[in-house]
Each structure stands twice: as structure tokens, then as C-alpha cells.
Amino acid sequence: MTTTQDSPKFERSVPKPVFTDAEAGAREFPDSTLRHYNYYKPQKRKQSHYEDVTVDVQPDPRHYLTQGWLYGFADGRGGYPLDWTALKAWGSDKPSPQRGPGTGGMIVKDWPATGWHEFRDPNEEWELTLYRYNSNVVRQVTQNVEAAKQSKAFEQWNPNWVRFVEQHIGAWMHVDHGLGLYLYANANRRAPTNMHNNAISVNSMHRIRAAQDLALYNLTLSEEIEGFDGSAHLQTWNNDPAWQGVRDVAEQLTAIDDWCEAIFAANVVFEPLVGELFRSQLVQQASPRNGDFVTPTVVGAAEYDFAERDLRYTTAMFELLTNDKEFADHNKAILADWLGSWTAKALSAARTLQPLWSQPDAKPPRFEDGLDRVKNRFSGILGSLGLEAPKELAQ
Amino acid sequence: MSRQSVAKAHQKIQELSWEPAYHEPVSQYGTDYTFRKAQKKDPLKQVLRSYFPMQEEKDHRVYGASDGAIRGNMFRQVQERWLEWQKLFLSIIPLPEISAARAMPLLFRTVPNPELHNGQAIQMIDEVRHSTIQQNLKRLYMNNYIDPAGFNSSLRNFQSDYCGTIGRQFAEGFITGDAITAASIYLTIVAETAFTNTLFVAMPAEAAANGDYLLPTVFHSVQSDESRHISNGYATLLMALADEDNHQLLARDLRYAWWNNHRVVDAAIGTFIEYGTKDRRKDRESYAEMWRRWIYDDYYRSYLVPLEKYGLEIPHDLIEESWNQIWNKGYVHEVAQFFATGWLANYWRIDPMTDKDFEWFEYKYPGWYDKYGAWWENYNRLSRPNGHKPIVFEDVDYEYPHRCWTCMVPCLVREDMVMAKVDGQWRTYCHEMCKWTDETAFRPTYQGRQTPNMGKLIGHREWETLYHGWNWADVVSDMGFVRDDGKTMVAQPHLDLNPDKMWTLDHLRKCPPLASPNVLLNQMTDDERTAFAARYVKGGPAGRPAPAEA
Numbered sequence: 001m002t003t004t005q006d007s008p009k010f011e012r013s014v015p016k017p018v019f020t021d022a023e024a025g026a027r028e029f030p031d032s033t034l035r036h037y038n039y040y041k042p043q044k045r046k047q048s049h050y051e052d053v054t055v056d057v058q059p060d061p062r063h064y065l066t067q068g069w070l071y072g073f074a075d076g077r078g079g080y081p082l083d084w085t086a087l088k089a090w091g092s093d094k095p096s097p098q099r100g101p102g103t104g105g106m107i108v109k110d111w112p113a114t115g116w117h118e119f120r121d122p123n124e125e126w127e128l129t130l131y132r133y134n135s136n137v138v139r140q141v142t143q144n145v146e147a148a149k150q151s152k153a154f155e156q157w158n159p160n161w162v163r164f165v166e167q168h169i170g171a172w173m174h175v176d177h178g179l180g181l182y183l184y185a186n187a188n189r190r191a192p193t194n195m196h197n198n199a200i201s202v203n204s205m206h207r208i209r210a211a212q213d214l215a216l217y218n219l220t221l222s223e224e225i226e227g228f229d230g231s232a233h234l235q236t237w238n239n240d241p242a243w244q245g246v247r248d249v250a251e252q253l254t255a256i257d258d259w260c261e262a263i264f265a266a267n268v269v270f271e272p273l274v275g276e277l278f279r280s281q282l283v284q285q286a287s288p289r290n291g292d293f294v295t296p297t298v299v300g301a302a303e304y305d306f307a308e309r310d311l312r313y314t315t316a317m318f319e320l321l322t323n324d325k326e327f328a329d330h331n332k333a334i335l336a337d338w339l340g341s342w343t344a345k346a347l348s349a350a351r352t353l354q355p356l357w358s359q360p361d362a363k364p365p366r367f368e369d370g371l372d373r374v375k376n377r378f379s380g381i382l383g384s385l386g387l388e389a390p391k392e393l394a395q
Numbered sequence: 396m397s398r399q400s401v402a403k404a405h406q407k408i409q410e411l412s413w414e415p416a417y418h419e420p421v422s423q424y425g426t427d428y429t430f431r432k433a434q435k436k437d438p439l440k441q442v443l444r445s446y447f448p449m450q451e452e453k454d455h456r457v458y459g460a461s462d463g464a465i466r467g468n469m470f471r472q473v474q475e476r477w478l479e480w481q482k483l484f485l486s487i488i489p490l491p492e493i494s495a496a497r498a499m500p501l502l503f504r505t506v507p508n509p510e511l512h513n514g515q516a517i518q519m520i521d522e523v524r525h526s527t528i529q530q531n532l533k534r535l536y537m538n539n540y541i542d543p544a545g546f547n548s549s550l551r552n553f554q555s556d557y558c559g560t561i562g563r564q565f566a567e568g569f570i571t572g573d574a575i576t577a578a579s580i581y582l583t584i585v586a587e588t589a590f591t592n593t594l595f596v597a598m599p600a601e602a603a604a605n606g607d608y609l610l611p612t613v614f615h616s617v618q619s620d621e622s623r624h625i626s627n628g629y630a631t632l633l634m635a636l637a638d639e640d641n642h643q644l645l646a647r648d649l650r651y652a653w654w655n656n657h658r659v660v661d662a663a664i665g666t667f668i669e670y671g672t673k674d675r676r677k678d679r680e681s682y683a684e685m686w687r688r689w690i691y692d693d694y695y696r697s698y699l700v701p702l703e704k705y706g707l708e709i710p711h712d713l714i715e716e717s718w719n720q721i722w723n724k725g726y727v728h729e730v731a732q733f734f735a736t737g738w739l740a741n742y743w744r745i746d747p748m749t750d751k752d753f754e755w756f757e758y759k760y761p762g763w764y765d766k767y768g769a770w771w772e773n774y775n776r777l778s779r780p781n782g783h784k785p786i787v788f789e790d791v792d793y794e795y796p797h798r799c800w801t802c803m804v805p806c807l808v809r810e811d812m813v814m815a816k817v818d819g820q821w822r823t824y825c826h827e828m829c830k831w832t833d834e835t836a837f838r839p840t841y842q843g844r845q846t847p848n849m850g851k852l853i854g855h856r857e858w859e860t861l862y863h864g865w866n867w868a869d870v871v872s873d874m875g876f877v878r879d880d881g882k883t884m885v886a887q888p889h890l891d892l893n894p895d896k897m898w899t900l901d902h903l904r905k906c907p908p909l910a911s912p913n914v915l916l917n918q919m920t921d922d923e924r925t926a927f928a929a930r931y932v933k934g935g936p937a938g939r940p941a942p943a944e945a
Contacts, residue, residue, distance in 0.1 A: 015604035015674045022478065022541045023470035029892045030878035031544035031885070035537055039551035039875075053530035056550040057489045059563075064554035066861060066874075068854035070803075071567040074425070074839065076851050078571050099855055101914050102863045104873045105555050127524035128454060128531075135451040138444045177411040182420040185516050186500040189570065190423075194493060198523055201496060205520050208513075209443040212408050216444060219407045234410060251418040 039064070041111065043120045050124035058194035061096045062113040066105035068096075080192045082114070085260035086334050089115030090326035115324050116192045121199040121313045130202050133309075134209055137301050141213055145220055148294040154224050156291035160361045162225055163232075164286075166218070168356055169295060170233025171243050172278060173214035175250050176302065180207030182254035183262050190259035199313045200263065206310060210302035217298050245352030246274060249345045260321075264335065265342040267314040268385070271306050272378040273346040274353075279303045281370030282356060289362035315384060322386040335387055344392040350374075404442045412509035424574040425848035426505040428641050430634055438626035439514035446517060450524065453616050457528065460612040461535055469608065470539050475746070475890045477605035478536065480671035482545035482743035484598075484663070485533040486553035487562035489526040491586075494566035495624075496522035498582055501574035506631055514627045521620040532613045542892060544878050544885045545742040552742040552885075555874050557858035558663075558734070561803045565659055568652075572837075572850020575635065576648045583628025585652035588698060590660040591621045592689035597682075598664055604674040636705045643844065646708035651836045653710050654828045657717040658802035661686070665727030666734060670748070675755040683721050683760070691718065713828065720808065720826075725936055728760070728767055729807035732937060735774055735888065736793060739785050739867060739903065740858075742876045744887040747775035766937045778889040779896045784906050786888065793938035797912040797931070798857045799825035801832045809935035814916075814928050821917050821924065863911035868903040 024035070036047055040055045058080065059065040069078030082092050091114035097106035112118060123129070148154065157165075184204030188197045222230035236243055253270060256262040279299050287295045321331045350371060357367040364370070379389045464470075499519040503512055537546035545552065553559035569582040595618040599611035635641045665682045680688070695714050703709050720726040735745050748756075748771040756763040773791040777783055787795065796805035797812065800822035806812040811826045817834055824830040837852050839845065855861060862870045871877060876885040882899040889896070919927060933941035 013676050013678050015676070015679075017472050017606065018474070018673070019471060020474055020606065021471055022473045022475050023468060024539050024541060024543070026541050027892050029542075029894050029897070030880040030883040031547070032542070032892075034547050034879050035543045036547060037534070037537070037549065038547050039549070049531075049534075052534050053527040056554075057493055057526055057530065059490070059550075059554045064551045066555040067557075067560050067856065067858060069567060069571075070560065070563055070852070070854040070856065071571045072851045072853040073571050074848055074850060076853055078567060078853055099861055101860050101911065102865070103861060104865065104869075105861060107551075107555065107873070107875070126527040126531075127450075128458070128527075130520070131447055131451040131454055131524070134443070134447040138447050142444065173411055174413050178413065181512050181516055182503060185519055186421070186423075186503060188519065189497040189500045197493075197497060198527075201519055201523050204516065205443070208516055209447070211411050212404075212443050215408050215411055216404055216442070219404065230407075231410070237413065238416075248417045251415050251420075254415075254420040255418040257421050257423065 043118070048124060050126055050129075051120065053126045054121075054194050054198055056194070058192075058197065060113070060117070060192070062091075062094075063108050063111060063117075064105075066099060066107065068099065080190070082116070082192055084190050084192075085258045087260045087321050087331045088324070088327040089118075089321060090324050091115060092327065114192075115320060115326075116196070119193060119195050119317055119320055121195055122316045123199070123202070123309050123313055125199060125202040125313075130205065134205065137305075138209070138213070141217075141298055141301055144294060144297040145217060149220070149224055153292075153294055154221065157225070158290060158361050160359065161290040161292060162228055164290075164356075164360050165221065165292070165295060166229050166232040167236040167240070168359075169214065169283060169299070170218050171236040171240070173211045173218070173233065174237045175246060175275075176207045176211035176214065178250050178254060179266060180204050180211060183256070183266055186254075187259040187262050196317065199317070203267075203310045203313070206302070206305040210305060213298055213301060217295075242353055242355045245349035249274070249349040252345065261338050263314060264318060264338055267306075267310055268318065268381060269339065269342040269378070270346050271311070272381060273343070273374055274350050275306060276303070276377065277350050277370055277374045278353065281373060282353075282364055285370075286360045286362065286364035289364065290360050311381070315381070318385050328386075332387060335385075336390065339382070339387065339390040340392050343390045344395065347392065347395045401440070401442060401445055404444065405437070405440045408442060408513070409437075409510060412512070420504060422504045424501045424505060426574040426576075427844075427846045427848045428505070428573070428575040428635055428644055429638050430505070430507055431637055436630070437510040437514050438630045439517055439623050441514065441517050441623065443517075453619065454528075457612055457616050461532075461609060464609050465535075465539060469606065470541070472606035473540065474605040474607075474673045475541065475744070476673055477602060477607060477671050478540050479542075479545075479743040479745065479890070480667045481533075481536060481607075481610070482549070482552075483558055483562075483741070484667060485529060485536070485546070486549040486742075487559060487565070487663075488594075489529045489533075490553070490563065491566040491569070492522050492529060493526035494569045495582055495587075496520070496526070498569040498578035501570070501578040502631065505574040506579075506634065508634065511627065511630055514623070514630070518624050518627055521624070525617045525620065528613055528617070532609060535609065542744070548742065548875060548885070551875055556740065556742060556876075557737075557803070558741060560856075560858060561659055562663065564655065564802070568655065573846070573848040575631070576644070576651075576849065579628055579631045579635070580645070580648040581652040581655070583624055584632055585649070585656050586660075587621055588625045588628060589653075589690055589694040590656050591618060592693060593660060593664045593668075593682075593685060595621065597685040597689060598667060601668045601672050601674070604679065605672055632702070632707075633705070636702070636707060639706065642706050642708065643842065644846070646710075647836055647841055649708070650710045650713060650828070651832050653713050653717075654826075655802055655832065657713075657720070658799075658804055658825065658829065661717070661721060661726060662730040662804050665721070666731040669727055669756075670731040670735075670745075675751050677755065677758055681759040682727055686718070686721055716828075724808045724811075725760070725763075725766060726808060728756075728763065729936070729938070730804065732767060732770060732793075733796065733805055733807055735771075736787050736795070736938070738886050738888045739787070739871065739884065739898070740874075740876075741886045743885070744890055746890050747771065747778050747888070749775075770937055774888065779891065780898050780902050784902075785898070788906050792940070794934055794940040795912070796938065797823040797916065798859065799823065799829050800856055801825075801829035801852065803856055803858075806931075807935075807938070809938075809941075810932050812928070812931050814924070821913075823913070823916065857911060857913040859909060859911035860913055862909045863914045865909050866904060867906045867909060868900040870909055871903060872900060
């Protein structure tokens with residue numbers, strides 16, 4: 001007779017699931033239904049997802065930071081000093097609560113204590129949105145270039161246009177890269193709220209991505225077009241007199257200490273007067289006439305970044321400051337100074353670019369017409385901020 | 396993109412950087428380190444064309460899991476003991492993450508290597524990812540876990556609570572002071588390379604064992620970025636080592652950064668893993684065992700020691716002393732006991748330990764019960780209001796500790812407490828190393844060398860100072876740790892959500908006022924202070940007061 005015997009069951013040592021019933025609504029008790037972040041006031045009626053993941057992550061001694069900043073620079077200052085910009089938002093001059101033995105937390109109940117905290121990025125950028133947006137851009141750009149390769153689109157280009165793309169489209173990548181790193185990324189350490197700094201860091205990535213888009217496009221063209229000089233952009237950026245004005249201003253922009261001035265000079269002045277002049281009034285106009293339907297799709301991505309997203313948060317940020325209930329006049333006076341100075345520099349840089357307009361075989365609309373268009377757009381941006389166009393605009 | 400094309404693309408984007416011809420970029424942060432223009436390569440080799448879709452794909456997985464957790468009723472299986480500690484952890488961690496983003500510009504001018512700046516910019520946006528994805532996880536907990544109190548007031552709590560303040564060093568230390576000390580040595584070489592292992596790998600594993608698979612989902616996704624950040628730090632460290640003048644500063648900064656990370660991270664994560672879990676299988680690793688694996692073997696022996704041959708002075712003594720603190724001096728147990736003693740100043744609920752927990756602790760840490768068992772039994776006995784006061788006011792053989800001026804964790808290993816008059820004020824420190832950090836390291840000269848860029852310890856570093864002389868009910872109200880009925884406390888020393896069993900401000904009103912140990916210390920005469928210190932160091936373990944003199 002045979003018997004069957006179960007082999008001893010081997011049981012692994014693993015955590016066992018336990019029914020805990022710890023889900024929302026399982027019981028009623030104080031706070032059991034208070035399911036929203038209760039420490040900040042939303043900009044609109046309802047708290048947004050963007051606000052939930054952004055607001056108050058960067059603390060402020062004028063609000064809940066009762067023990068103050070804990071680590072300082074050598075001068076003893078920690079955190080995000082408000083005087084890292086000359087502009088002011090209401091409440092900026094009010095001192096922080098002076099806490100000490102037995103004072104309690106002195107939490108500022110009338111919040112926000114300064115107008116800085118009223119800013120919300122209208123693009124509502126946080127990680128989910130920024131990766132989604134930029135992934136879409138790089139996918140679309142890659143597909144456009146790939147489709148052009150498949151259809152042998154580059155064979156239509158005349159030699160003059162090939163030179164134009166290798167030198168001048170290529171040169172712009174340096175502007176994007178330099179500002180992306182040394183102006184925008186640099187400024188993400190400087191602003192007094194998380195909302196500002198996150199928006200600025202996303203702006204930084206747009207520019208660095210745009211620079212890389214151009215560099216990789218350049219790489220593709222080197223592989224696809226016989227005789228395309230993939231290093232010509234370096235020579236152009238370093239030595240072509242037409243580019244030295246742009247380079248001079250781009251470098252000056254990275255040398256600005258005041259973070260508001262840096263964002264203002266770059267996004268309100270330089271980009272509309274030089275960036276859009278180059279991209280929208282030259283590249284996008286000249287390319288199709290010279291048989292190139294690909295370059296506008298690459299450059300257009302950067303144009304959209306600026307026009308539809310970066311300018312949007314910039315406008316929201318400076319509108320608050322020019323309409324500030326306490327410091328509107330103070331801010332407008334400083335912004336007017338910055339405008340005068342940077343408009344002159346930007347226009348001078350724009351004019352040094354003028355020789356580019358005569359280089360393609362099929363010419364784009366006249367330089368002066370393009371400049372008039374960007375000046376008009378620039379005036380419109382200033383108008384939306386409540387600022388007067390500076391006299392330098394007439395240059 | 397294919398692997399080959401990524402390499403080619405990365406080589407191409409090196410053409411983007413340029414040396415200024417007309418104007419130097421602004422220089423806003425200083426360092427006492429010097430760098431030769433060493434040809435160090437960008438270790439990340441990351442191109443945004445592949446980076447963005449990669450991160451988006453990681454997001455898809457994270458958010459897919461989040462949906463799955465809700466649809467699958469994950470919270471029916473989550474241990475409350477565990478989730479309660481996440482109220483503390485997730486209130487702290489988004490700030491260190493975003494501070495790491497803010498820290499990257501500190502390196503642009505001070506580390507003169509444009510190729511490295513590409514990696515630093517990517518780290519910047521990674522950190523924005525981490526901060527916001529963690530805020531989002533907390534939001535999900537708030538919406539779906541049984542008790543939203545403490546999650547719903549998270550950032551207010553964190554910014555005004557003493558535990559949050561301890562954690563905040565792990566953020567402010569990244570963004571201030573000497574740029575290399577802060578953004579490179581403290582942040583990338585020590586915090587990210589050593590301690591994210593316990594933060595983002597060991598702790599999520601414990602979360603999963605407690606029914607929470609969302610924490611591992613989010614934090615493993617975060618950790619997959621950290622490995623790139625570690626490369627950033629390593630490249631900068633090698634550049635720093637190339638200049639012998641930096642060796643003295645590297646030695647100083649490694650000592651400070653190592654010790655501070657040990658004091659802060661081991662205190663918090665050790666407590667979460669050992670006292671926040673219900674998984675008491677004998678073969679699951681204890682925090683000490685995890686520490687030995689992740690920190691001692693993986694970081695110290697595999698990463699740090701090989702750098703010795705390049706001239707890096709490794710703080711062997713401090714690594715051994717940290718282990719001594721964890722293994723022999725019960726550092727984690729002392730911290731957990733203190734958190735539980737001071738439960739009323741917090742914003743989460745702390746579950747009492749049971750016989751099953753005692754058995755596990757005794758197995759993993761022989762001798763644990765004799766030191767801590769009786770106190771935890773008292774904690775359980777005093778956990779529901781029943782005519783007595785919270786445990787901190789009851790006679791349970793525990794003396795409320797003084798706070799360390801430097802790391803701000805109290806001086807819990809009593810025998811190690813040291814005291815000094817610094818900047819005109821008497822201060823207590825939890826260990827000689829924390830005294831050294833304040834007295835010697837964070838100063839404008841170091842071993843006779845000018846260090847004008849070194850940062851400063853600032854702020855009201857003892858939380859109790861602010862509330863000296865206050866009634867506890869007013870303290871808790873002032874901090875806002877009260878539920879929506881206006882009287883029930885957010886914090887509780889148990890997990891029972893029956894409103895009749897919960898502590899309220901009315902209970903606290905009857906308690907003695909809060910006294911700041913540091914204020915009292917500075918009011919003592921010199922003789923009294925000397926006597927106090929002599930007695931204090933004879934106290935412990937487990938907070939026991941010094942035995943009375945015979």
C-alpha cells in the first residue's frame with residue numbers, strides 16, 4: 001500500500017496583509033472631513049492642484065517660520081532676503097516679527113504678510129505639467145526632423161541657406177544655453193517664494209532644452225547634408241561681427257545681480273526685441289521662402305515656450321508689482337530705469353543682427369518692418385504691465 | 396534615442412558652452428575652496444531630448460500606481476502606526492528637495508567647469524520634481540487616509556514645530572554659507588550619497604511592509620534620480636581633491652556634514668523604521684542592520700574609503716562613533732522615546748508599543764527591555780486621558796532633556812552632553828562634535844586659516860525658548876495643532892479615534908507651564924551650572940535622572 005503525504009509547506013517570511021480599515025470615512029471624529037491644506041489661502045475660490053504642491057513649501061519668517069532661518073551666509077543672513085531685488089511688494093518694509101524668550105510663535109495671522117506671496121504661475125507648472133509639456137515638445141521636434149529626413153527635405157535647400165542655418169540658426173543655441181543656465185537657473189535661488197522660483201526654474205529648462213534642440217538639429221544636418229559644417233556656429237558666435245552685439249547683451253544679462261531685473265530684462269525686453277525678432281521676423285519668414293519647412297518647427301517650439309508660457313508667468317509676476325497697493329510707484333520708477341537701459345542695449349544688439357536679413361537668397365520681409373513689429377509687440381507688453389514705452393525705443 | 400545616438404548627442408551639446416568675452420556672469424556666492432580648471436567630464440551624460448520622456452514615463456508609473464492604490468482600497472490595509480509618522484516625514488522632505496534645486500546655482504561660478512553645469516541644471520529640475528511629487532503624495536494621503544489631521548496643516552506645522560526645525564537643517568544647510576561646503580559636500584557627497592539610501596530605499600521598504608505601497612512607488616522613482624546627483628557630487632569632489640589647498644577644508648566639511656547627517660537623519664528615519672512599523676518578523680532587518688548595510692558598507696567602505704588614496708581625509712572616528720551611538724548608546728531608541736515624551740508638542744499620533752514590539756526590540760537589541768521597557772509600559776498606561784497628565788508631567792523616571800544648540804536634537808545620550816559659552820550664551824550640545832561644529836567649524840577662521848565664506852548658525856535654535864513660561868494649552872493653540880472642533884489636539888499618544896479618548900486643550904490647561912532648559916541654564920550661577928552639568932551627564936539611559944548622591 002502506498003500512502004501520499006503532503007510535503008511540508010515552505011512558508012516564506014514576508015509581511016502579512018492586515019485589514020486595518022484606515023481609509024477615509026471609516027469613522028467620524030474631529031477633523032475627519034477636513035481634507036484640504038488649511039494653511040494657505042487660494043488665489044481663487046478653490047485651492048488648485050498646483051497651489052497644493054507649491055504654496056508655502058519655501059517658508060517665510062513673516063509667516064509660520066517661528067524659529068527663523070537656521071543657517072546663514074557669512075554675513076549672518078539666511079533664507080531668501082527680500083533685498084535681493086530693488087523691487088518691493090506690499091509689506092516688504094514691515095520688519096519680521098521679533099521673536100525671543102516667551103514671545104510665542106508670533107505667527108502672522110494677517111496673511112499674506114507681503115505681496116510677494118500673491119504670485120501664482122498662470123501656467124501652473126509643477127512636475128507633472130513640466131515633464132508632460134517638454135516631452136511633447138521633444139517628441140514633436142524629433143518627429144518633424146525625422147519626417148524631413150525621410151522625405152529628403154534638406155535636398156531642397158540652396159547652398160546659401162545651408163550656410164545660413166549652419167552659422168546663424170546655430171549661433172542662437174548659445175544664447176539659449178547661456179541664459180538658461182546663468183540667468184534663469186541662477187535666479188531660481190533668489191526669489192522670496194516657491195511660486196516664483198519654480199516658475200523660473202521651468203523657464204530655465206525651456207531655454208536649455210531649446211539650446212539642445214538646436215544643437216541636435218545641427219548634428220542631424222551634419223549627417224544629412226553633405227558639406228554642412230556642424231562647427232560653423234562656434235566661429236559665428238565667437239567672431240562674426242553681426243553676432244557680437246547679441247553676445248555682448250546676453251553676457252550682460254548673466255551679469256545682473258538683481259533677480260527681478262534679470263527676469264525683466266530677459267523676458268520683457270530682450271526676448272521680445274531680439275529673440276522674437278530673430279525667430280519670428282527672420283527665421284520663420286525666411287525659411288519657407290528658401291525651401292525649408294523644418295527649421296521653423298524647431299525654432300517654433302522655442303517661440304511657443306516664450307510667447308505662450310514664459311512671457312505669461314513673467315507678465316503675471318510684474319503686473320502684481322506695477323499694481324502693488326504700496327509700492328506701485330516705487331516699482332514703476334525702477335522698472336522705467338531698467339527699461340531705458342535694457343531697451344537701448346537690446347535695440348543696439350538687434351541692429352547689429354541686420355546683415356543677416358540680406359544673406360538668404362530669398363529674402364525675408366525687411367529688417368525695419370520686422371523691427372517695427374517687435375517694437376509694437378513690446379509696447380503692448382509694456383502697456384499690459386502699466387509701463388510707458390521708453391524713449392530709447394525710438395532708436 | 397539609441398544608446399549610440401545619446402553618446403553622440405551628449406558630445407554635441409558640449410559645443411553649447413562658451414567662455415564670456417565681454418562680461419563675467421554675476422558672482423553671488425563665495426567659497427574658500429580653489430579649483431583648477433580640471434577637465435572633468437559631465438558625469439550625467441544626460442540630453443534633454445531623452446531626459447524629458449524618461450521622466451514622463453516614470454511619472455506615468457507613479458500616477459498609475461496612485462490610481463491603483465485608491466481603486467484597490469489600499470488604505471484598508473495601511474497601518475495607522477506607520478502613516479502617522481508620515482505626517483512628520485512628508486511635512487519635512489519637500490523643503491530639502493526644493494532647497495537642493497535652489498542650491499545648484501551656488502556651484503555655477505564656484506566650480507569653473509561648464510560641462511558640470513549641465514548636470515547641475517538637470518539636478519535642479521529633478522529636485523523640483525521631487526518636491527512637488529512628494530507634496531502630491533501627501534495630498535493623496537490627506538484625501539484617502541482615515542485621519543487627515545496633521546496632513547491638512549502640514550507645512551504650517553513643519554515650519555513652527557521643533558521636529559520640523561531639526562529636519563529643516565537638511566535644507567538650509569544646502570543653500571547657505573560656503574558654496575562648496577553647502578551644495579557639494581553637505582548636499583551631494585554626504586546627504587545624497589550616504590543618507591538617501593536609508594531615506595529613500597530602506598524606509599519605503601518598511602512602508603510596503605505596513606501596507607503602504609505608494610511611498611515606495613514615489614520614493615524609488617525619486618531615488619532613481621538621486622543616483623545621477625551622486626555622480627554630480629563625485630565629479631566636483633574629484634576636482635576639489637586635485638588642489639591640495641582644499642584638503643583641510645574637505646576634512647572639516649566631511650566631519651561636519653557626516654556628523655550632522657547622522658544626528659538628524661538617523662534620529663528621524665531610525666525612529667520611523669523601528670517605532671513606526673507593525674512588522675515584527677524577527678528576520679526583518681532592524682535600522683541598525685540597515686545602517687550597517689547601506690551606510691557603513693555601501694557608503695563608507697565602498698565609496699569613501701577608496702577616496703583616501705586621493706588625499707581625502709576620511710572621518711573614520713566619526714563613522715565608528717555614529718555606529719557606537721546607534722548600537723551601544725541606543726541613539727534611535729532615545730530619540731523615539733523623546734518624541735513620544737513630547738507627543739503633545741507634535742502633529743501626529745504615536746502608537747504605544749506592545750508586548751510583541753518589546754519582544755522584537757529585545758531580540759534585535761539585547762538589553763532593550765531593561766532600559767526602555769518600563770517607560771513604554773507607562774506610556775501605554777498614560778495614553779488615554781483618565782485624570783492624569785500627559786506622560787511628560789508624570790513621574791516615570793524621565794528627566795526632560797536639554798537641547799543641542801547645533802543639531803537641535805536634544806542631548807539624549809546624557810553622558811555625551813557638553814556645555815560651552817559661545818557668542819556670549821551658555822549652550823548645551825549633544826556631543827563634542829556638535830560643539831566643535833558651532834565653536835570651530837562655522838567660524839571665519841579654521842585652524843589658523845581664513846575662511847571668510849563659511850556660514851553661520853543662526854535663528855532661535857531652542858524651540859522651548861519661544862514658549863518659556865507659557866501654559867501648554869496656549870502653546871498648542873499658538874502652533875495651530877488643534878482639530879476643527881477647536882479643542883481636540885491633532886497629536887495623540889495612541890491611535891484611538893474615539894473622541895472621548897482623545898486629549899484636548901482642556902487637559903493641557905491643567906498642566907505646569909513650559910520651561911525652556913536653555914533660558915534656565917543661562918539664569919544659573921556658574922556654580923549651579925557646573926553642578927547641573929555634572930549631574931546631567933550621570934543621567935540615562937532612557938532619560939533616567941542621575942541617581943541621588945549617597
